[in-house]
Amino acid sequence: MMKTRLKGMGVALITPFKEDGSVDYDALLRLVDYQLENGTDFLCVLGTTAETPTLTKEEKEKVKRTVIDRVNGRLPILLGVGSNSTQAVVDSVKNDDMTGVDALLVVVPYYNKPSQEGIYQHYKAVAEATDLPIVLYNVPGRTGVNMTAETTLRLANDFENIVAIKEASGNIAQMDEIIKNKPEGFDVISGDDGITFPLITLGAVGVISVLGNAFPREFSRMTQLALEGDYVNALPIHHQFAEMCNLLFVDGNPAGVKAMLSIMGMVENKLRLPLVPTRITTYEKMRSVLDSLNIKC
Numbered sequence: 001m002m003k004t005r006l007k008g009m010g011v012a013l014i015t016p017f018k019e020d021g022s023v024d025y026d027a028l029l030r031l032v033d034y035q036l037e038n039g040t041d042f043l044c045v046l047g048t049t050a051e052t053p054t055l056t057k058e059e060k061e062k063v064k065r066t067v068i069d070r071v072n073g074r075l076p077i078l079l080g081v082g083s084n085s086t087q088a089v090v091d092s093v094k095n096d097d098m099t100g101v102d103a104l105l106v107v108v109p110y111y112n113k114p115s116q117e118g119i120y121q122h123y124k125a126v127a128e129a130t131d132l133p134i135v136l137y138n139v140p141g142r143t144g145v146n147m148t149a150e151t152t153l154r155l156a157n158d159f160e161n162i163v164a165i166k167e168a169s170g171n172i173a174q175m176d177e178i179i180k181n182k183p184e185g186f187d188v189i190s191g192d193d194g195i196t197f198p199l200i201t202l203g204a205v206g207v208i209s210v211l212g213n214a215f216p217r218e219f220s221r222m223t224q225l226a227l228e229g230d231y232v233n234a235l236p237i238h239h240q241f242a243e244m245c246n247l248l249f250v251d252g253n254p255a256g257v258k259a260m261l262s263i264m265g266m267v268e269n270k271l272r273l274p275l276v277p278t279r280i281t282t283y284e285k286m287r288s289v290l291d292s293l294n295i296k297c
Contacts, residue, residue, distance in 0.1 A: 005041075006076060006163070006164060006189065006205075007041060009206055009216070010078060010189070010209065011042075011044065011216060012049035012210055012213075013031065013049065013067065014031070014051075014257060015051050015052075016270075017270040017271065021270070027268070031213065031266060032066075032070045032071060033070070039216055039220035040212060041220065041223075042078055043067060043071065044105060045064055045067050046079060046080040049213075054272035061097075078104070079103070079104055081093060082107030082110075082137065086125050086126070089122075089129075090125055093129050093132070094129050105135045106126055107139065108136075108138055108139070109145075110143035110144060116151045123136065131161060133163040135165065135166055135189070136164070136166065138152070138167055138168060146171075146174075153182060156178075162186070164205075165189065166208050167199075168191025172195070172198070172199070175199060175204070176202050180203075188203065188205065189204060189205060190204050190207040192207075193207060196223060196238075197231075197234060197238035206223055206227065210257050211257070218241070218295065222237035225237070240293065244289050247282055247289060248260065250282055251277075255275060256278055258277070259277060259278040259286055260286055260290070263286060
């Protein structure tokens with residue numbers, strides 16, 4: 001059942017902060033309501049975009065509970081539980097309160113650059129520690145190591161609860177290799193807003209989106225049209241957001257989307273170090289592109 005639910009446009013939620021640097025839970029609730037009202041298909045909590053490494057254990061738990069309680073079963077919840085310590089992830093999935101969590105997003109271990117066998121053994125240990133569905137997350141630009149199509153397919157075939165991969169390698173040929181050879185019931189999800197449309201045409205089932213924080217209605221429509229095979233109407237929306245996608249990531253994520261949400265009056269333009277807000281020049285370009293998109297905020 002879970003496999004069919006993590007389709008369409010999921011949103012990798014930001015963590016709003018107040019000017020004093022504390023978590024703005026009221027803004028987080030407003031953002032969740034905005035997603036619920038505008039066509040988002042599922043929510044990813046405590047992922048990269050949430051600045052999770054900068055949150056305390058208590059803050060992580062409160063963010064998780066705040067979102068789950070507000071959603072109240074209306075959308076699937078994909079929870080980020082990644083670490084570069086396999087034991088830490090195993091302990092987390094065994095001992096943390098997973099009430100209301102529908103699936104787990106587990107990133108390839110970062111910084112310590114494991115071999116392909118090490119990556120396999122990491123996911124094997126996590127998959128055997130939980131009954132929850134697991135979404136693999138390959139993002140070599142952040143982790144320092146690429147999980148190959150061969151390793152992904154090995155995991156997909158060996159573990160029933162490994163149900164999908166969020167692919168953000170930027171390597172279309174690798175993604176296509178997975179799509180062509182994956183077992184039935186294993187899904188490929190785009191981890192990059194800018195290539196969601198072409199990836200769906202190859203057989204991906206959706207996206208875990210950063211852009212969707214700000215434009216859930218428009219981007220979920222593009223995703224849905226593409227999934228229905230209506231490429232004629234999906235392509236213009238893809239092109240419409242191409243420049244905005246570039247601006248959102250030019251100064252890093254989530255600096256770009258927080259700047260956009262700030263322009264839209266939804267959150268403070270505040271990040272936690274070592275991340276800093278987007279440059280003024282980028283901010284002004286965003287404002288100009290937002291005006292040209294003619295989207296009501």
